[in-house]
Amino acid sequence: MIVLKLGGSVITEKDRPETLDGDALERAADAIATALADEEDLVIVHGGGSFGHHNASEHGVTTTEGTHEAGAVMDIHGAMGTLNRFVLARLHDRDLEAVSVHPLSTAARDADGDLELPTSQVRTLLEEGFVPVLHGDVIAHAGAGATIVSGDELVAELARQLGADRIGLCSTVPGVLDESDAVIERITAYEDVESVLGESDATDVTGGMAAKVRALLELEAEASIFGLEGLEPFLAGENPGTTIE
Template sequence: MSTTHSLTVLKLGGSLITHKDQRETVDWNSLDRACATIGTFLGDLPDEHRLIIVHGGGSFGHHNAAEHGVSSTEGSTDARALTAIHHAMGELNGAVLGGLHDHGIDALPVRPLSVAAQDGPLQFPTASVEAMLDEGFVPVTHGDVVVDDRKGGTILSGDDIVVSLARTLGADRVGLCSTVPGVLDDDDAVISQVDTYDDVASVLGGSDATDVTGGMAHKVRQLLALDAAAAIFALDDLSQFLEHGTAGTVISGHDEERSH
């Protein structure tokens, strides 16, 4: 891909676009707001800017995965179970694509089960994604089931996909749009910048809703491993992130301790 094009990888969190405590229920209001904001941003951009959207599983992926005992570490060889999880994610992906199309965004789906594999390090070929970007499309991918060496099928999180695509394609910036305004301290105030995981280790806990992919701690650890600028923010700050590249909590680059 040409280095003259800037690239943003944006994740729409599963808890943002679904009611995560209600099985397979889209939060249509939040999804529409996000799609409208993205549509306005892309409409104002020169052709040199490119966008990849990744979305989480929310109440579609996580409930089905938990029901079948599948997580990022626990696999299954039951093809019907894996297909059920993949099908649920396809339903949510269709809803996201529909919302984007409604706001004039030329979005196309990328289904991870068909292209990715977990063989030690994640293998996520990007030829189709790059071809879509070259043709002016917005690739939209998501957390999914993935075939995992010696485990059958496991869950590949949207966060892992964000990091893989950002690193492979040389993203200029990465954003995770969530239901929270950033990483919060003990007083629920947004921590404006994180340089190392030790900065926030004492305040990070697990997700309150069903989550088979690791919660906020996993997000921060993954983003610290990137060289690209990254941010975690709420829907109200999506426009600010798209326009300026910073919002909420800024994850400030490569955590050297985690790279060893």
Template sequence: MSDLIILKLGGSVITDKGTDCTVNRAALAGIAAAIAGAHAARIVVVHGAGSCGHPEAHRYHLDKGATAGETDGIYVTHRAVSALNEAVVSALREAGVPALGVHPLHTGVADNGRLVMFESRHLEQMLALGMVPVIHGDVVMDLSRGACIVSGDQLVRYLAVALKCTRVGLATDVPGVLDGGRVVPEITPKSAHTLQIGNSSHTDVTGGMKGKIDELLGLAREGIGADIFQVSRLGDFLAGNDHGGTKVRGE
């Protein structure tokens, strides 16, 4: 059986983050073609919300939770990210990839903003059938806050462990993690504190690049490394070639 890859597509790659819910269909077509060409790989795709979800979550303050009678934000935000998920799935299927959308709202539970449960047995069965699950950042029910946003990056960390993933890749709109304009070739828990990593300049309720690094460092501590690279190098990552980006590794 081939290795299992979890591929995270950044929201800034598949949407225009400067305009509410504008899908970048040209980028999606290129991504779908690269995934379709990775014939031997078992892949789980996770994508961010970009401009389809972050503005809604910010407007309704879902980063702070939800209370009884104040739940419109859950519906509106989930509707936005689900529409983006459908666009990603459609692009993959048009390229011949047997993709199927999976919504965290239906299968995950959080407590104080962190996932504590996400059913993964159905994902294993999809993979056994040769399918490509496509999961996204979403609203989930939260045992302490009522509801919360779970980012695609948090999902990557959780699922990589649950599914015993062998490779993790984050396709972004930058060539890797940048520090002072240069690509940082490798980040470890020991070196991370020396870097000057900023957050997204657009509305992002999940922490931008710093949030990504925090999640991936947690994953590295559990023995699973990750790679961050520009989406134009996706084919290189899937083939196991050098992608010119950043590797996040344990000590």
């Protein structure tokens, strides 16, 4: 079973509010359609890119700073829903049985900020031959109103609960890069790469590459971070980009 994240910056123009990168999304959907001919179970999670982060920062909402305004919640969720419809449409064009699972309607954070994500619907959708598609979202947060849940957090939680065999993060870069922009092939400890992991350069309320690597290091399953060109090889069982174990 594979959990795949399509990075928001891959499928959108991250610096221009609510702008899709249509070509990139088509390429990603092609790669997924080719791979799924092998009947492997696949859960897709997509990020926000220019569809969620701008709205979230406009309302001052992050993974820890919440809002109690329904308008803010629905604005952020609405932007993510719009992007989700674009993603689903491209997958349906390729006859993939993709079905949305919206975190706002299922997940929550407890008072410590820990994510509670029910997965029985995802499991059953997989068993029935569907491709569940989740996305970064805004969710209820005990004591804080509503806060952001990143696609990366969802990937980690899904991988844990569903016992994923492989995790893939499709990013705008071909992997985690060192000081001379060469792809680091393997990361086994955060300290090894701490000095080269800078902050994300566009509006990103959920932490950029450093947060991704940290979260992936905690998981049982091997994870790969790769660019769009690595998506098809990854789904075919190869290890493009950076492997995190």
